[in-house]
Amino acid sequence: MTTIADRQVQDSGHSAPTTHAKLAQWVEEVAALTKPDRVYWVDGSQEENDRLTAQLVEAGTLIKLNEEKFPGSFAAFSDPSDVARVEEQTYICSVNERDAGFTNNWMEPNEMKAKLNGLFDGAMRGRTMYVIPFIMGHLDAEDPKFGVEITDSEYVVASMRIMARIGTDVLRKLEEKQSFFVPALHSVGAPLEAGQADVPWPCNPEKWIVHFPEERSIVSYGSGYGGNALLGKKCFALRIASVVARDEGWLAEHMLILKLTSPEGKDYHVAAAFPSACGKTNLALLDPTIEGWKVETLGDDIAWMRVGANGELRAVNPEAGLFGVAPGTGWSTNPNAMRAIEKGNSVFTNVALTDDGGVWWEGMTDETPAHLTDWLGNDWTPESDRPAAHPNSRFCTPIAQIDMLSDEYNDPQGVKIDAILFGGRRKTTVPLVTQARSWTSGVFMGSTLSSETTAAAAGQVGLVRRDPMAMLPFIGYDAGDYLNHWDSIRSHLAEDQLPQIFLVNWFRRTSEGGFAWPGFGENSRVLKWAIERLEGKADAVDTPIGFVPAAGSLDIKGLDLSEDEVAEATHVDVDEWCAELPGIEEWFARFGDSLPASLRTELDELTARLGR
Numbered sequence: 001m002t003t004i005a006d007r008q009v010q011d012s013g014h015s016a017p018t019t020h021a022k023l024a025q026w027v028e029e030v031a032a033l034t035k036p037d038r039v040y041w042v043d044g045s046q047e048e049n050d051r052l053t054a055q056l057v058e059a060g061t062l063i064k065l066n067e068e069k070f071p072g073s074f075a076a077f078s079d080p081s082d083v084a085r086v087e088e089q090t091y092i093c094s095v096n097e098r099d100a101g102f103t104n105n106w107m108e109p110n111e112m113k114a115k116l117n118g119l120f121d122g123a124m125r126g127r128t129m130y131v132i133p134f135i136m137g138h139l140d141a142e143d144p145k146f147g148v149e150i151t152d153s154e155y156v157v158a159s160m161r162i163m164a165r166i167g168t169d170v171l172r173k174l175e176e177k178q179s180f181f182v183p184a185l186h187s188v189g190a191p192l193e194a195g196q197a198d199v200p201w202p203c204n205p206e207k208w209i210v211h212f213p214e215e216r217s218i219v220s221y222g223s224g225y226g227g228n229a230l231l232g233k234k235c236f237a238l239r240i241a242s243v244v245a246r247d248e249g250w251l252a253e254h255m256l257i258l259k260l261t262s263p264e265g266k267d268y269h270v271a272a273a274f275p276s277a278c279g280k281t282n283l284a285l286l287d288p289t290i291e292g293w294k295v296e297t298l299g300d301d302i303a304w305m306r307v308g309a310n311g312e313l314r315a316v317n318p319e320a321g322l323f324g325v326a327p328g329t330g331w332s333t334n335p336n337a338m339r340a341i342e343k344g345n346s347v348f349t350n351v352a353l354t355d356d357g358g359v360w361w362e363g364m365t366d367e368t369p370a371h372l373t374d375w376l377g378n379d380w381t382p383e384s385d386r387p388a389a390h391p392n393s394r395f396c397t398p399i400a401q402i403d404m405l406s407d408e409y410n411d412p413q414g415v416k417i418d419a420i421l422f423g424g425r426r427k428t429t430v431p432l433v434t435q436a437r438s439w440t441s442g443v444f445m446g447s448t449l450s451s452e453t454t455a456a457a458a459g460q461v462g463l464v465r466r467d468p469m470a471m472l473p474f475i476g477y478d479a480g481d482y483l484n485h486w487d488s489i490r491s492h493l494a495e496d497q498l499p500q501i502f503l504v505n506w507f508r509r510t511s512e513g514g515f516a517w518p519g520f521g522e523n524s525r526v527l528k529w530a531i532e533r534l535e536g537k538a539d540a541v542d543t544p545i546g547f548v549p550a551a552g553s554l555d556i557k558g559l560d561l562s563e564d565e566v567a568e569a570t571h572v573d574v575d576e577w578c579a580e581l582p583g584i585e586e587w588f589a590r591f592g593d594s595l596p597a598s599l600r601t602e603l604d605e606l607t608a609r610l611g612r
Ligand SMILES: Nc1nc2c(ncn2[C@@H]2O[C@H](COP(=O)(O)OP(=O)(O)OP(=O)(O)O)[C@@H](O)[C@H]2O)c(=O)[nH]1
Pocket: 274, 275, 276, 277, 278, 279, 280, 281, 282, 283, 300, 301, 323, 324, 325, 327, 328, 329, 333, 456, 506, 507, 515, 518, 519, 520, 523
């Protein structure tokens, strides 16, 4: 049988079908180290994807879904130990330890490289080594940001094809100017000895997700899971890009981007940073419940923002797909995501299977199917005492399948950001929405953002931790330098172009324990209030933490909430905020000298306003 790799090598006549000298050399070096059976250059075509996914079905990694219900779609089930990002094993190996900062793990680069060289020696034995040229952002961007991922996982190839622009077009563009590319090396760390049978989800108990910020390179070992293995996403577009952005004067952020049109036909753009599994995809695909307002999607996870010619903040989404949390995504909460998913061409990971070859997860439909195969492959019924889908199960779907995708998604110039939201998952203290008094006060809100941990990362869930700008696991350099960088962006923005900053919390609980705010589509009411603040229309109450909606200023028409219940969601409890202060002091103390003075002043002023 001719393997895919053989065919490609025969077609092109040589093992490195590129005129990019550095790339050819790197591929050769990696092949010599990892010793794969074959090297294959990914072209990104549909035909190639069909072959690869067929191969994955044969290997048992993918299950082909019911073609009528989910055309061209597949389900994958990971090893139960490989279901989320591994922050403990994620490293920023800057030359100086100081530059990794206290929020990152650090190891001396040469020591790390020696360790990785040991692990990668022969790591791809028995497997195919895939070379995936990719770009984050637009091919015709002014300064295109290229990457090349080398991986021994077909699942990664199929997923990267959805999440980024990949393949021959990218390679040709890369060759044109012999451009720089971020080398991103990935192996599942499971070489096959002669005659050894493969498993459906090869991975290694030992995992390393490593970034070399000065070199702008990435090495990932042992995991096949999304954020650990699809290296264009968190590793490149956030950790490495944040370093590039610091050096080049822009921002790489964990933010959704949406376009909002008011009943008067005025367009606004909002970027919002919430930690993993805290509502970005849901807000980005929001179906407004209020009359006359329209939402369109630009991005659901990552925003690259730079200062435009008129001193405005402009954002692009560098990704091409959604890698969304499945549980909680349903016809009642997020119909736009459901419609995009139904169009097919998707890869689902760790969801449950229905008996008719479809997928299901908690919250997808109001009615729970009577029988499922759960993500671990066991029979499942509504009586089972465990979730059918893993809490961090995901759908991976082309962004172009979103009906409400804005045309502006395709504009390499991006969109002008009018408002920035920072949000977290807090049961108490943080009101539904608060407008910052100023840019600096908004940066303070971002820098002290707190949220309960979720299933998106390995480890205990539900612990409150500080998560600056929702970037805690993704800042590729010293966190104090990062806050200083945010602070400094201010001086490049024109006074009349400054985005307004808001702090939001969809997850506050009532005294009875339920959500104080219905969330999802109803969050359009909060967006409306924010925009009306920009327009100078909505009333607000000046509180110690910022401006919150005055009674009656939040549109609750048609909502099954009383004014008292709205007050419970929006009120500022001074005692709760006073109790919050020691934690913020402790958090700031960790920055030492690198904390921007402006944020220290903000905290002092907040403390004074709270009467402490
Ligand atoms: N109560 C409530 N839950 C929400 C709301 N928005 C999202 N969620 C839930 O939060 C979880 C994560 O939502 P997502 O929108 O996928 O989060 P994300 O920030 O895109 O997550 P990542 O992809 O990990 O970065 C899902 O289970 C949602 O159902 C909301 O407004 N209210």
